[in-house]
Amino acid sequence: MIIMQGKPFEKILEMIKDVDKVFITGCSLCATSCMAGGEQQIMEMKERLEKEGKEVTGFVVLEASCNRLQVRSALKKKKEELGKAQAVLCMACGDGAQTVAGVLEDIPVYPANDTLFIGEVERIGHFSEMCRACGECELGWTAGICPVTRCAKGLLNGPCGGSRDGKCEVDRENECAWVLIYERLKKMGRLENIKEIKAPKDYSRAYNPRKIVVGCRKEG
Amino acid sequence: MGLREKLESGGFALTAEMAPPKGVNTSRFRECARGVKGRVDAVNVTDFQSAVVRISSLGAAIMLLEEGIEPVMQLTGRDRNRIAIQGELLAAGALGIKNILALTGDHPVFGDNRQAKPVFELDSVNILQIATLLMEGKDLAGNPLDGAPDFYLGASVTPLFNPLELQVLKMEKKIAAGAKFFQTQAVYDIEVLRRFREKTAHLDAKVLVGVIPLKSPGMANYMNKNVPGIFVPEGVIERLRNSENKVQEGLRIAAEFIMQAKEEKLCDGVHIMAIGAEENVPILLDMCGF
Numbered sequence: 001m002i003i004m005q006g007k008p009f010e011k012i013l014e015m016i017k018d019v020d021k022v023f024i025t026g027c028s029l030c031a032t033s034c035m036a037g038g039e040q041q042i043m044e045m046k047e048r049l050e051k052e053g054k055e056v057t058g059f060v061v062l063e064a065s066c067n068r069l070q071v072r073s074a075l076k077k078k079k080e081e082l083g084k085a086q087a088v089l090c091m092a093c094g095d096g097a098q099t100v101a102g103v104l105e106d107i108p109v110y111p112a113n114d115t116l117f118i119g120e121v122e123r124i125g126h127f128s129e130m131c132r133a134c135g136e137c138e139l140g141w142t143a144g145i146c147p148v149t150r151c152a153k154g155l156l157n158g159p160c161g162g163s164r165d166g167k168c169e170v171d172r173e174n175e176c177a178w179v180l181i182y183e184r185l186k187k188m189g190r191l192e193n194i195k196e197i198k199a200p201k202d203y204s205r206a207y208n209p210r211k212i213v214v215g216c217r218k219e220g
Numbered sequence: 221m222g223l224r225e226k227l228e229s230g231g232f233a234l235t236a237e238m239a240p241p242k243g244v245n246t247s248r249f250r251e252c253a254r255g256v257k258g259r260v261d262a263v264n265v266t267d268f269q270s271a272v273v274r275i276s277s278l279g280a281a282i283m284l285l286e287e288g289i290e291p292v293m294q295l296t297g298r299d300r301n302r303i304a305i306q307g308e309l310l311a312a313g314a315l316g317i318k319n320i321l322a323l324t325g326d327h328p329v330f331g332d333n334r335q336a337k338p339v340f341e342l343d344s345v346n347i348l349q350i351a352t353l354l355m356e357g358k359d360l361a362g363n364p365l366d367g368a369p370d371f372y373l374g375a376s377v378t379p380l381f382n383p384l385e386l387q388v389l390k391m392e393k394k395i396a397a398g399a400k401f402f403q404t405q406a407v408y409d410i411e412v413l414r415r416f417r418e419k420t421a422h423l424d425a426k427v428l429v430g431v432i433p434l435k436s437p438g439m440a441n442y443m444n445k446n447v448p449g450i451f452v453p454e455g456v457i458e459r460l461r462n463s464e465n466k467v468q469e470g471l472r473i474a475a476e477f478i479m480q481a482k483e484e485k486l487c488d489g490v491h492i493m494a495i496g497a498e499e500n501v502p503i504l505l506d507m508c509g510f
Contacts, residue, residue: 152327153298153338157345158390160324161378161405164448170327182386197393200302200346200360 001120002030002093003127004113006041013052015110016087021055023078023085024112025100027065027092033121036113037065037091045091045112057084065096072103082107135205141193143184148201150177156198222290223262223319224372226489227401227426232482233489234510235292235403235428236501237264240280242273249280252498253287259505262319264292264403264491268299271331278308281317292374292403293317296325297342302350302360305342309351313369321374321403322347322394344375345390348397355398375399377427378449379407379416388419395425403491405449406432408456410477413486426488429481432495433504434470437461471500475507 016022024042031037039061046056058081062074075082082088087108090097094115101109117129132149138156139146148154152170159178162169166179185191226233236256241249253263265280281291293312300308312320322344328336342350350360357368375394381387391402407413407429420427432450434440437460440452456473463469478490494501 153324153340153343155324155340155343157343157393159386160343161376161381162327162448163381165382169448170329178386179383182383191389195389195392197345197349197397199349200342203341 001033001118001127002095002115003117003119003129004031004034004036004093004115006036006091006113007111009048012089012110012112016054016089019054019087019108021057021084021086022049023057023082023088023107024059025065025075025088025090025092025096026059026061027096028061028063029065031065031092031096031113032061034113034127035125037061037096042091045089049089057081062092062096062100065090065092066099068099068103071099075100075103133206134201135210136202142181143188143190143193145177145181145184147177147181150174150180156201158194221261222372223292224400226261231489233262233426233428234260234505235262235264235489235491236260236498237266237491237493238280238498239266239269239496240275240277240283242275244275246275246283250283250287252501253284253289255499255502256505257287257289259502259510260492261489262290262292264294264321267294267296267323267325268331269294269326271298271326271328271333271336273331273333278311278315278317281312282315285316290319291317292319292321294321294323295347296323297340297344297347298325298328299336299339301339301341302346305347306350306354306359309354309371310365310369313354313371314367318370319372319374320351321376322351322399323376345393345397348373348375348394348399352398372400373398374401374403376404377402378405379429380405380409380412380449380451384415384419388423391420391423391425395423399425401426401428401488403428404430406430406443406493408450408452408473408477410480410484410486412451413481414484417486428489428491429478429487430491430493431474431478431504432493433474433497433500434460434466435497436466436470467497467500471504471507474504478504478508 026037026042042059049056060078062071064070089110089112090100091112097111118131119127120130129149134148152168159176163176166176168174168176185193263284265277267277277293281293284291324344328338351371351373355368357365377391402425437457440457443450444452460466460469481487492501
């Protein structure tokens with residue numbers, strides 16, 4: 001899931017300081033799970049903006065703010081409210097905000113959220129980063145623990161000297177991914193997985209912006 | 221005799237570490253370097269140690285060469301991608317820098333420019349791999365070089381690591397990638413060194429044990445709390461607490477440790493990291509009779 005967090009309200013007000021009438025969009029997927037763009041947060045945002053003297057001309061919780069066709073058809077139904085608005089405040093991820101902006105074209109779209117990472121929902125409201133979309137998954141030899149993401153330095157050949165009692169010196173709250181990998185592989189009897197030297201990753205796989213068409217995989 | 225010759229001939233090697241100046245006033249740096257000239261086999265220059273902006277290790281290594289001192293140029297993957305690392309190594313090779321110490325690098329979070337983008341495209345093992353390739357006359361992509369450098373490659377190791385097996389495993393990779401010598405994190409407990417020697421007896425590499433002379437009990441407590449891989453035993457802290465001249469006592473403790481490690485043949489040399497008190501290095505060398 002894409003993990004995001006609402007921007008501080010003052011920053012939102014600063015972005016839309018010249019705007020009196022605003023339309024709000026949310027998203028029923030990640031933004032709702034992150035409590036950053038579901039119906040409840042939209043209603044709260046509406047109330048706060050109205051308190052600041054703004055008019056909210058309407059709102060919609062998009063089914064998937066990242067799906068261009070769905071967004072186009074959902075926004076078409078909100079033509080009237082959108083027509084009254086000087087700007088749209090998008091309470092989705094950065095992808096969702098760009099899709100909305102691409103569909104609307106001539107109305108400015110402002111992001112209400114900061115998009116943070118691809119992560120796991122540990123429990124409600126608790127998220128941890130798990131994947132950096134490096135373009136070539138390493139999990140097969142690392143006992144299902146991603147060193148690219150969960151090691152603060154993304155190391156592929158074992159821990160650095162900053163590992164202490166299984167914790168990472170960059171943030172003592174975090175486990176050293178390499179100690180986790182070592183322990184799990186040892187339990188599986190597969191320590192040989194980390195004895196081989198790993199060459200540096202092929203970063204050309206992550207040259208952005210990336211595009212894919214299903215069924216047309218570039219091999220390599 | 222250079223560092224490589226000293227180690228390969230079975231001698232007990234001495235290296236000292238110096239941080240390049242923060243600013244273009246190089247007088248203290250040069251002065252401290254001259255203080256150990258002829259007394260150590262080589263001097264390490266750190267690569268933006270603790271992620272603090274300074275003169276680069278390449279620049280500082282050149283200054284050492286100008287002073288007639290053999291440098292060990294430290295090189296980390298924190299700030300440079302593979303293009304920059306290879307360029308840095310070629311520059312070092314062309315300028316006559318022989319010893320390279322490959323490190324992963326401290327995270328920018330510990331530095332004085334904490335908003336920096338961490339690179340870490342290459343880890344210490346990859347840097348060694350690349351240096352080895354350059355020595356074979358080609359770059360990482362396989363393109364030929366017009367003249368190959370000749371390096372004596374080193375790396376770091378932390379003798380006090382839990383699990384130690386994982387640390388030794390990485391050390392083995394570093395050797396496979398070309399490391400011929402190691403400089404360790406600072407050790408204060410001779411028992412830690414004995415255990416490490418035993419676990420690495422099968423490895424073909426020279427080990428220079430890290431020594432940081434203590435300046436106060438506070439410094440020891442701080443390192444115990446904050447620096448992974450360093451543990452100062454209570455007995456050592458007690459000695460500092462009870463001494464009048466704590467800096468002197470710290471140097472005496474370091475000298476005793478060095479002599480015992482040498483006596484028991486637990487290492488092939490020592491690496492002295494004075495951390496801002498480089499002027500004390502000659503005093504320590506005097507105490508050891510080197």
